[in-house]
Amino acid sequence: MTILLTMLPIALIYATPIIIAALGGLFSERSGVVNIALEGIMMVGGFAAAAVTVVLEPSPMAGCWGILAGVAAGLLFSSLHAFACVHLKADQVVSGTALNILAGGITVYLCQIFFDQQRTNAFATGIAKLSVPGLARLPVLGALLFRDVYPTTYAALLLVALTWFVVARTPFGLRLRACGEHPQAAASMGIDVVRMRYAGVLISGALAGLAGGTMVLTQDIQYSLTSVHGTGFIALACLIFGKWKPAGVLGAGLFFGLSQATSIYAKDIPLLQAVPQDFFYMLPYVLTVAALVVFSGRSVGPRAAGEAYDPGKR
């Protein structure tokens, strides 16, 4: 039980960037653009956040500006994907691959230019943890949810609710989903498919940038090439495992976060001692392949995701 109590806050810290990036993927894929560049966008966001934080520290607002820089950098970087896929009808997977390669190159290149090394300098605090007055003293729940929690975790929960509302309950969300299901039909109803897809990809860029910044500022001491280490692809897995729905993303994200936290604490848990750490790392990926098989045959994901929009096609 005590192990569980120390483990769950760690799981929340791991889950936060996974959930935020997966929500980003949701906006992009719902608009009909597959975004396997989440990983690369997270790297760019993480680099920008770390670099700005390092430069502005010891100002108490350094982490805040860092996060904002991450969002802006993610947005800017994803506009490349949007331009290639929506405007130039590039293959979305090839474009995403190019962005992933580019992210590793450009972030470390800039580290060498600005900091004369392969990574950014180390920041002192990054984002500070906070405790909610009053609620933090609640018996079990206080320790889990309200004591020493990163504000970004609350942001992630808020974003889940917001995403649900926007996608499921607003005209914008309806149009976005229509472009991901049947863009030609959406166009026939007067929806500007190109604009909606741009919006979807750019929102995904902003969120993935936020996720990258969050990850580096809460789980690392600096940005380096391995700071994001595949979390963008776990977010992609989370999106699929969560059936492209905000609530599903939340559940899958928490579960994947827990599986990563478990890998650290497994040596202290009698039943799990025998399981090698690498198997916990593997779990999200294995489960996602299994989930894809289970979902197959049913229409779960956006139908037109991955296809360039061709107005002449019926």
Added chain:
Amino acid sequence: MARRGSAILLPAAAILAGFALGALVLVATGKGPLAMFQAMLQSVTGINSQAGTFNPRYIGEFIVQAMPIMLTGLSVGFAFRTGLFNIGAEGQLMAGSIAATAVALWVKAPPGAHVALALLAAMAAGGLWGAVPGWLKARFNVHEVVVTIMMNYIALFLNNWAVVALFQSADRIKTAPFPASAMLKSPALSALTHGSRLNWGFGPVLLSLVVYWFIIEKTAFGYSLRAVGFNKDGAEYAGMKVKRNIVLSMVIAGAFAGLAGAVITVGTFSFGRALPAAEGYGFDGIAVALVGANAAIGIFLSGLLFGMLKAAQTLMQTQGIPKEIASIIQASIVLFIAMKYGITHVIRKLGPSRPGEER
């Protein structure tokens, strides 16, 4: 004829644009692009144009860099020909690497046979790793892109687990060194290139290029694979076994990547390695296949190009140029090729419109 023309023209334009952009980035950040081109020249020819010296070790290392990415390029290209996007070359490579390590450490065989066994085992393991997404695609219509991405990470962690648990690595990073009988290493080749890591790996690589060309261009099987790639439903209607072809295509693609794993593990290195992250050979393969237009000769040439970029990285770094410029150039080239539809559209709009031409 027009198709063949654009198959050369488009990658050439993308390569030029990629290098131009790279030079621009260097200038914008206060670095001289000339040093980058000198580093690339030196990595291919061994000639240091500034000092006027010649060191063949650079040529050897250049070939060492080009070998595995030609194989992952063949892997991605082969799947492309059947209309499949194999992002999983990285994972298939690691599966091959695990198998090669197992054979090298556990099997006792005479010199020639031992290394051949290691290569074959690596191909089988890579093929098996490719068969999973192929079968899931054929049987359940699950998209191969997502499955292969997931399989990459499964392979990475399986590899790291195997190095420690199966191969009993003492320091948890490297396995025990392989016996000489299991390796592609050649003291003669190394001495010829002034102590580089050059090894017999180029033999299987060249053979693979020929086999690829033969299967795709000269056999009925290759023809039916390409037919599935062009039009799945049409191929099905014509009586081709589409599902079987999808699985087989991924198995063969996986075998090429698995062989790359062996060439790295028992050729470039002489022990199995635990890895903190994927090394990017799979992504390199995507770039190689795209630039090479999925043809054997094209993959050979673009493998040399990207091998040069990789080999020049250390030289660039010593001359004060951040070596990541190579990844920036590589990514730009891939992005430009991805934009081909838009770019050709723009070129057509700008160019003189010929009468009777379809837009």
